[in-house]
Amino acid sequence: MTIERNSTAVVLGAGLMGRLLACALAQRGHRVEVFDAGGPLAENAAARVAAAMLAPLAESAVTELPVVRMGQHALARWPELLATLDQPVFFQQSGTVVLWHRQDTAEAERFSGQLARTTAALPSLPHAQRLNAAELTALEPALEHRFAQGLYLPHEGQLDNRELLAALAHQMQLLGVTVRWNSPRTPAEVDPGPDAWLFDCRGLGAQPQWSTLRGVRGEVARVHAPGVSLSRPTRLLHPRYPLYIAPKPGGMFVIGAT
Structure with a gap:
């Protein structure tokens, strides 16, 4: 048009x-x-x-490939759009961390398998990286001694x-x-x-x-927690209650259910 x-x-x-x-x-x-x-x-x-997360690979677990492609396009498009605005807008592209408790290992394997199928279908998407406890702590020091392993999805982003x-x-x-x-x-x-x-x-x-x-139902809480130091969106896998935490400027966190 x-x-x-x-x-x-x-x-x-x-x-x-x-x-x-x-x-x-x-x-x-x-x-x-x-x-x-x-x-x-x-x-x-x-x-x-x-929560304004820009996470095409993470979201591929709950949506279709055409939506993932649009999300991938948006990751490159958002910095261009923000550059046209007079007022600054918080934007980061530091990736996503995915965590799970030992009892939810089966859900983590299912999730990892879905991500592998997505990257096979869309080779231009970065592959998920497995993290051990030490690597996880190096990436997010606040998680030290809390999780034995995790996934890192490079280049995913978020904005305020x-x-x-x-x-x-x-x-x-x-x-x-x-x-x-x-x-x-x-x-x-x-x-x-x-x-x-x-x-x-x-x-x-x-x-x-x-x-x-049709609206998509979800629950969201905004929490002011200046003592928490998560630096990038973090997702917790669970077969029934998957959660995400998206850190925003000023010690604010958006916590919701996927």
């Missing part, structure tokens, strides 16, 4: 996708108007809650989703995007004009019009 320069675009929803799209269109010289049901903090957006949402809101303002906060709209309630484009980025807010939309 090609949009002629200086055309008008209306974006419904100012979550992550709506903000990224509005900025991309405005950077290319288009007139952009955004309607959102919430405010600049994106209180109701999934992106505000998410809340910093990103704020930076995108600021960028929209700099680019002259007209944003209507606290102004929910459906496609039927907007008349962008005969030569304008209308983009629906409302996510689950669009369920009344798009009944096939």
Whole structure:
């Protein structure tokens, strides 16, 4: 799809996708108007809650290869996108650590087998590396004497989703995007004009019009623990309760269930 320069675009929803799209269109010289049901903090957006891990190999255990390919593309694309923003956004690409207790070794073998199948299908993905206790401690000193072995998935990353949402809101303002906060709209309630484009980025807010939309349920806790020194996303394998911990700046940690 090609949009002629200086055309008008209306974006419904100012979550992550709506903000990224509005900025991309405005950077290319288009007139952009955004309607959102919430405010600049994106209180109701999934992106505000998410752990914002960029982990195509780790996530391959629970998703399909086309999604893994998109995740791999995103790892290279995110630094390019962040470089266009005026405000800094925390981003790291220090890999993922995967851990398990001895009684969950069978789950670890299943997980390792899935990762091996993924890298066989996508050879451009880095292979998982086995770590013994000493290697694990060298990578994450806070884990010393806690686990006998683990996996390291190189080059996987994460960013700070809340910093990103704020930076995108600021960028929209700099680019002259007209944003209507606290102004929910459906496609039927907007008349962008005969030569304008209308983009629906409302996510689950669009369920009344798009009944096939389905949310993915998960539990997340944000914990302030300045005494904890994990430096990269860490996943704990369990056959029923797999968990992740994603460290953020300022001693914050996002803990959730995959």
